[in-house]
Amino acid sequence: MTDTRPPAAVNIRPEYELQTQASRDFGVVEKPLTVFEKLYNHAGLRKTCLLILMAILWEVYARRLNNPLLVPTFVSTIQAFWDAMASGDLLSKSANSVRLLLQGYAIGLSLAVALTTFAMMTQIGNDLLETLTAMFNPLPAIALLPISLIWFGLGDKSIMFVLVHSVLWAVALNTHSGFKSVSNTLRMVGRNYGLRGVGYVRKILIPAAFPSILTGLKIGWAFAWRTLIAAELVFGASSGKGGLGWFIYESKNQLDIPAVFAGLFTVIIIGLLVENLIFRNVEAATVKKWGMQN
Amino acid sequence: MNQNPQPMASLLQVSGVTLQYKTKHHLVTATYRVSFDVFPSDRFVLLGPSGCGKSTLLKAVGGYMTPTEGTMKLKGQIIKRPGPDRVMVFQEFDQLLPWKTVKKNVMFALEASGKLKGKAAEDKAMQYIEKVNLTKFANSYPHTLSGGMKQRVAIARAMAMEPDILMMDEPFAALDALTRRKMQDELLQLWEDTRFTVLFVTHSIPEAVRIGNRILLLSPHPGQVKAELNSDGSDEIDPRHNVKLSERIHRMLFSDSVEEVGVPVHD
Numbered sequence: 429m430t431d432t433r434p435p436a437a438v439n440i441r442p443e444y445e446l447q448t449q450a451s452r453d454f455g456v457v458e459k460p461l462t463v464f465e466k467l468y469n470h471a472g473l474r475k476t477c478l479l480i481l482m483a484i485l486w487e488v489y490a491r492r493l494n495n496p497l498l499v500p501t502f503v504s505t506i507q508a509f510w511d512a513m514a515s516g517d518l519l520s521k522s523a524n525s526v527r528l529l530l531q532g533y534a535i536g537l538s539l540a541v542a543l544t545t546f547a548m549m550t551q552i553g554n555d556l557l558e559t560l561t562a563m564f565n566p567l568p569a570i571a572l573l574p575i576s577l578i579w580f581g582l583g584d585k586s587i588m589f590v591l592v593h594s595v596l597w598a599v600a601l602n603t604h605s606g607f608k609s610v611s612n613t614l615r616m617v618g619r620n621y622g623l624r625g626v627g628y629v630r631k632i633l634i635p636a637a638f639p640s641i642l643t644g645l646k647i648g649w650a651f652a653w654r655t656l657i658a659a660e661l662v663f664g665a666s667s668g669k670g671g672l673g674w675f676i677y678e679s680k681n682q683l684d685i686p687a688v689f690a691g692l693f694t695v696i697i698i699g700l701l702v703e704n705l706i707f708r709n710v711e712a713a714t715v716k717k718w719g720m721q722n
Numbered sequence: 723m724n725q726n727p728q729p730m731a732s733l734l735q736v737s738g739v740t741l742q743y744k745t746k747h748h749l750v751t752a753t754y755r756v757s758f759d760v761f762p763s764d765r766f767v768l769l770g771p772s773g774c775g776k777s778t779l780l781k782a783v784g785g786y787m788t789p790t791e792g793t794m795k796l797k798g799q800i801i802k803r804p805g806p807d808r809v810m811v812f813q814e815f816d817q818l819l820p821w822k823t824v825k826k827n828v829m830f831a832l833e834a835s836g837k838l839k840g841k842a843a844e845d846k847a848m849q850y851i852e853k854v855n856l857t858k859f860a861n862s863y864p865h866t867l868s869g870g871m872k873q874r875v876a877i878a879r880a881m882a883m884e885p886d887i888l889m890m891d892e893p894f895a896a897l898d899a900l901t902r903r904k905m906q907d908e909l910l911q912l913w914e915d916t917r918f919t920v921l922f923v924t925h926s927i928p929e930a931v932r933i934g935n936r937i938l939l940l941s942p943h944p945g946q947v948k949a950e951l952n953s954d955g956s957d958e959i960d961p962r963h964n965v966k967l968s969e970r971i972h973r974m975l976f977s978d979s980v981e982e983v984g985v986p987v988h989d
Contacts, residue, residue, distance in 0.1 A: 613814045616786060619804040621834040621883075631834060635821040718820040719865025 500686040508686035509693055518675060522694055525671035528584060529656050532591025536648060539592065540599040545629050548607055561601045569594035569655040573662060587659050594655040595648040602647065606640025607633050639715050646707055650699075657695060732759035733919055734783065734887060738792035741778050752778035753945035755792065758938050760887065763917045767934030769924060771975060775945030776923045780891050783921065784810050796886060806835035809880040813892040815872045818864040818879075824851060825860040828879045837883065850882040851875075853912060870901040877909070881918065888920045894929070906932055910955075927968045927975075931957045939974055948974055 467473055483502050490501040500508075512518035543560075546553035569590040580586035610633055618632035634641065660673025670678070672691055679687035715721040736759070741752040752775035760766045768776040781787055783794060785804040794801045796808065809831075811817070818827050828847035832838040838846055851860050854874040864872055873893055880888055894902040906929065913920070924930050930937050931953050939948040957968050965973075 611814070611816050613812050613817045614819065616784075616804070616810065616812070617817050617819070618834075619786070620784065620806065620808075620810050621831050622804075622806045622836065623834050627834070631830075632819075635819065638821070714821070717863065719863060720820055 497683065497685055500689055504686045505689040505693060508684070509690035512675075512687060512690055518672075518690065518694060520669070521671050521675045522698065524669055525656060525660065525673070526698065528587055528671065529591065529652055532588050532656070533595055533649065533652050535588070536592045536595025536652070537599060537645075539596050540603060540644075540648075543596075543600050544603045544607065545626065547604055548629055548633060549625065557600060557604055561597050561604075564593065565597040565601055567593075569651070570658045570662070573659055577663065582663060587656065590655055590659055591652050594651040598651050599641075599644040599648040602640050602644025603637065606637030606644070609640070610636040638718075639721050642707070642711065642715060646703075649702065649707075653695070653699060733762050733764075733797060734760040734921070735795040736760075736779075736783070736792070737794075739779070739782065739789045739794060740791035741775060741782055741787065742790045743778070743787065751944040753940070756940070756945060756947055757792075758947065758950060760919060760921060760936075762919055765913060765920050765922065765933055765935045767922045767924060767930040767937045768940060769927065769930040769934075769937050769971070770940030770945060770948075771942050772925060773942040773945075774940040775942075776925075776940055777891055779940075779945065780810075780889055780921065780923050783887070784808055784889055806831075806837065806883055807886045809883045809885040809888055811873070811876045811880050811888065811890045811893045813895050815864075815869055815896065817876050818872055820864055823861050823863055824856060824867070824875050827864070827875060828882050831879045831883055835883065846882050847878075850878040853881070853915070854878045854908070868901075869897055870905060873897065873905060874908070877912070881912065881916070884918075886919065888918050890920060890922045892924055893922075895924070895926075902929075909933065927971050928957070930971070931955065931968050937971070939971060941975075 461469070487502040490496075490499045493499055496504065509518070543553075543557055547557035548554070572590050572593055573586070576586040576589045580589055607629075614632060614636050618628050623631055656671070657673040657676075660671045661677050672695060676688055676691035679685075679691060711721070737757045738755045739757070740754050743750055743752060756775075756779060758766075768779060770776050778787070782789055783796075783801065785801050785808065788802070801808075818824075819830060822830055825844070825847050828851060829843045832843040832846060837843075848857070848860065851857055854877060856871060856874055856878065859867060859871065864875065867875070877890075877893070894905050897905065909920075910933070912918075922930075922933055924933070932955055934953050935955075937949075937951045937953055939951065940946065941948045951967065951971070953967055957966050959966055960970070963970055
């Protein structure tokens with residue numbers, strides 16, 4: 429066989445080899461960021477700017493409306509907030525609410541943990557959890573308040589009951605669905621090294637399902653807050669010391685609208701603090717560090 | 723065929739094992755009356771096309787499912803449930819616990835199984851992490867490692883347990899060709915060091931020939947034993963058959979679909 433094609437039809441290029449440099453020889457290649465970029469990259473700063481913008485809009489709108497009974501200005505709300513804080517009234521009422529909230533939350537969580545562990549270990553537990561969450565998760569906690577009042581009377585106990593109800597199902601539902609979506613490989617790894625029962629749930633399922641559990645914890649927290657404030661609005665003070673809901677209700681009765689706004693403001697601030705100080709840090713130390721969430 | 727060429731007793735005895743599992747609509751027979759023996763320090767490869775039940779067989783040896791027929795014995799004891807005497811390396815990269823560093827992952831295996839605790843576990847972990855050349859990454863989290871590195875951690879974790887049998891379910895299948903080749907060499911090097919017993923599942927003929935000293939060939943749907951062959955890893959032309967081992971295996975596997983084969987072909 430002879431090749432009749434002209435050799436020029438193929439563009440033959442020379443081969444070559446290069447010596448590569450060790451990476452330590454070429455230093456760091458980096459493009460410096462501008463001041464604006466540096467500031468803009470700061471999530472906290474971006475959010476603070478948004479908050480300031482919203483406060484300004486509020487102030488402008490309230491001043492133009494000029495009706496403190498409908499919408500007090502931002503400045504007067506802050507003033508009322510400050511006065512109530514200084515007198516210790518708002519502070520002690522917030523403390524009451526938060527204490528009650530934490531107790532209810534803790535009880536709700538323990539029950540949720542017990543229920544989901546039981547559900548993971550036995551089929552009947554699984555059925556029980558699925559039925560109970562299907563029944564009770566859509567039931568608003570506040571709808572149970574009348575019953576709760578009859579059973580436990582006026583006081584912390586009946587608030588606690590509705591709080592536990594609002595936390596339990598949200599947390600249990602999320603935890604359970606998190607457990608069920610744990611990858612089969614991880615399950616087999618756990619069993620391979622001899623884990624069973626509670627050890628298996630604690631060392632494999634809980635950490636592996638942590639993103640869903642965390643979502644459950646957040647939803648549970650928000651539900652608990654709403655339920656608590658609503659319950660306090662409904663039956664107010666128990667044994668002389670009311671909570672935030674009672675503060676809002678009382679201020680409304682006195683037509684002290686800036687104080688009503690200050691009460692709502694406190695609810696929001698506590699929510700923001702918990703989200704940014706607690707949940708954000710828990711997230712950074714767990715799911716983000718482990719690469720399970722971006 | 724009850725004669726054993728080796729003088730030692732077999733470590734794992736699989737005799738007449740039929741494995742079945744249920745899907746929503748069917749009862750699937752994965753393997754039918756499979757028998758084989760694994761001896762200490764064997765690099766025993768289960769080779770076959772997909773659907774020959776090799777992974778299912780490995781799962782059964784791991785104790786994740788029980789045979790409908792036949793028995794599996796490890797050191798004379800019937801296998802009933804998963805246990806740390808048979809450690810599994812999976813194909814998936816997510817077999818490492820994402821919430822633990824490389825070192826903690828290896829230590830977890832030792833501690834969860836109750837084999838070692840605290841400092842002793844840490845020392846043993848570091849010893850095996852060094853064996854797979856990951857000392858520098860001992861404190862990194864798995865999501866920061868490449869696929870090959872993750873598999874090396876998984877191998878270190880399994881080897882640190884010093885199990886009776888190390889079981890590998892296509893551990894390099896999800897890696898690129900270059901990394902895969904390197905990992906095979908490393909595995910053989912590790913074997914030279916410690917002479918562990920490994921039961922290796924693969925569908926790649928070259929990998930089986932390189933890794934195994936004994937290859938069990940399975941036919942698909944359901945898996946049945948076709949042959950048990952020796953390999954010296956070189957894959958040179960065997961004067962007795964006048965073909966390379968890989969070529970011979972290739973023909974055996976394809977003789978099912980192409981009816982005409984059955985006679986040795988010469989080139």
